[in-house]
Amino acid sequence: MNQPREICNFDVAVAFVKRLLELKAEQDAEMQLEVVYHWTREENVATIVENNLRPPGAANADGTAVKVVNGEALGRGIYAATNIEFGRSYGFGLSCAFLCLAVPGIVRAEKRSGHRHRHGHPQGLCEGSDCYRHGEVRVYRRSEHVLPLFFTDASQAARLKACAVEIAEFLISKGLGAKEKETTKAFKVGQTVLALWSGVYWKARIAKVHPGAYDVQWMPPYGSWPLYRTAQDAVRRDG
Incomplete structure (x- = not known):
């Protein structure tokens, strides 16, 4: 189980595309597709492949509830990161993480109450927001904002990320998503x-x-x- 492989679930992919169609109609939705990684314990891998990543409190297909495993410091949601090394400790010895495509959707700024998390982070995912971003960290409120594609270790991450980018480009070509806001053209053709x-x-x-x-x-x-x-x-x- 702890080896790089393709794990895309057809039903999960359909739900992701349906959500992209919904977000396309939302004027304030952010549609930038990006690659994110999620680490988890070995006993959770098969359930995630079958049901997708789900926020705590949601139910799997078999009726079992998703429990809070690693806390909710930045809100109740699906935790991921744009760097595969971030969160490795949550794999508890696994060498592989889920490589996913993700879309932000509605991102609302926090109300400025002056209160911050004890580690210095803002309070996280706020009401009415589909996604929270802080540096490399992402928190998604709904499963449909995340599409697991591969289970990968660091040695295969670059190659499989390139495959994920091709999938993102296809979705973008169909009007389902947009390129990342951050500049990706650090190098020019011919360099x-x-x-x-x-x-x-x-x-x-x-x-x-x-x-x-x-x-x-x-x-x-x-x-x-x-x-x-x-x-x-x-x-x-x-x-």
């Missing part, structure tokens, strides 16, 4: 970079820029190899 492949950085040239990913052409003696799609965070400057 020479170092790209990660099989655990090693190799010299390559940027051939095409995608949201959160690049197509790279390997440099000689591997110049005849086909273009390779890699995640943005698996590319670094040459020199």
Whole structure:
């Protein structure tokens, strides 16, 4: 069970797309699709694959209730992060986390009461908001805002993230979602970079820029190899 693999559930994917259609009609909804990661205990993996990530208090298909396992410091919801290393301790020894596509939806600012969480964070997910963001942390109120695609370890995360980006691009091409607000074009077409492949950085040239990913052409003696799609965070400057 603790190995990288594809785990997308058809019914969960349908629910995600339906939610994207609903959000498209909401004037204030944020539609930026992004990749997030969720760590959990081994005994929860099969249930999540079958039922999707669910907030505490929600019911699984078999009628069992989702319990609060790691607290609700930032509100009751589904906790995830844009960095796979964030929250690793919640895997309790697992080497793999869920890699998901996610959409923010309605994001409302907190009422400024002056009160902050004891660790210095704001109070988190507020009433009327679908999502809370703080740095790399995300908290989603509803399951339909998250689509688990893969179960991955750090060594395969960049490759599988690139696959997730392709799925996001397809949804965007159908008008279901938008590119991330953050600039993803740190490198330009034609620029020479170092790209990660099989655990090693190799010299390559940027051939095409995608949201959160690049197509790279390997440099000689591997110049005849086909273009390779890699995640943005698996590319670094040459020199």
